[in-house]
Amino acid sequence: MTREQAREAAGRLNVSRESWTRIEGFVDLLLTWQKRINLISPGTIPEIWERHVLDSLQLLHHLPPGTTAFADLGSGSGFPALPLAIASGAEAHLYESNGKKAAFLREALRQAGAKGTVHLTRLEDVPNQVLPHVQVVTARALAPLETLLGWAHPFLAQGATGLFHKGQDIDTELTQTAKSWKIRFRTHQSLTDSRAVILEVEEAARVRTDPVKDPGPG
Numbered sequence: 001m002t003r004e005q006a007r008e009a010a011g012r013l014n015v016s017r018e019s020w021t022r023i024e025g026f027v028d029l030l031l032t033w034q035k036r037i038n039l040i041s042p043g044t045i046p047e048i049w050e051r052h053v054l055d056s057l058q059l060l061h062h063l064p065p066g067t068t069a070f071a072d073l074g075s076g077s078g079f080p081a082l083p084l085a086i087a088s089g090a091e092a093h094l095y096e097s098n099g100k101k102a103a104f105l106r107e108a109l110r111q112a113g114a115k116g117t118v119h120l121t122r123l124e125d126v127p128n129q130v131l132p133h134v135q136v137v138t139a140r141a142l143a144p145l146e147t148l149l150g151w152a153h154p155f156l157a158q159g160a161t162g163l164f165h166k167g168q169d170i171d172t173e174l175t176q177t178a179k180s181w182k183i184r185f186r187t188h189q190s191l192t193d194s195r196a197v198i199l200e201v202e203e204a205a206r207v208r209t210d211p212v213k214d215p216g217p218g
């Protein structure tokens with residue numbers, strides 16, 4: 001998909017021309033930084049407009065009405081956070097543990113004129129921190145669902161909706177996750193990959209496992 005084809009597709013997602021211009025600037029910045037640090041898989045660069053940009057922008061259709069802020073876990077290259085923040089106008093809270101990638105994200109926010117904060121931290125430490133008020137928590141190609149829910153739970157517990165990019169193994173992940181989590185969810189077919197889905201998590205609670213009681217001598 002060419003840049004022009006992507007622009008037309010973004011228009012169908014109600015991305016304004018002004019927002020698209022800023023997204024193009026973000027992509028150009030990413031490709032410049034890519035020469036110094038590995039932000040995206042080099043093999044996906046020729047497909048960047050569909051594989052990364054439009055894949056991120058499809059979340060626009062799933063944002064709850066009135067969304068003003070979202071948290072993105074393992075932000076890394078800035079997908080989906082930067083395109084989503086630019087196109088929606090929502091404030092982004094980007095969580096990233098790699099210092100070089102965090103520096104890139106700060107510069108990307110600045111150049112794009114997007115509202116946001118980069119939190120340089122390990123996701124395991126997030127529950128011990130003061131959390132921003134967000135309506136959505138996102139993550140893309142980050143971790144198996146069971147692990148991801150543990151990281152996202154501090155936000156989900158405050159009422160946020162989870163919007164997670166997931167691949168063709170989603171059914172297996174859901175089966176595995178059911179052993180330790182009870183979740184209320186729905187899936188949406190990905191617009192950019194017929195094998196992928198956007199998993200919308202409305203509620204998540206850990207499954208209580210009672211310890212086996214010793215029956216004692218009998």
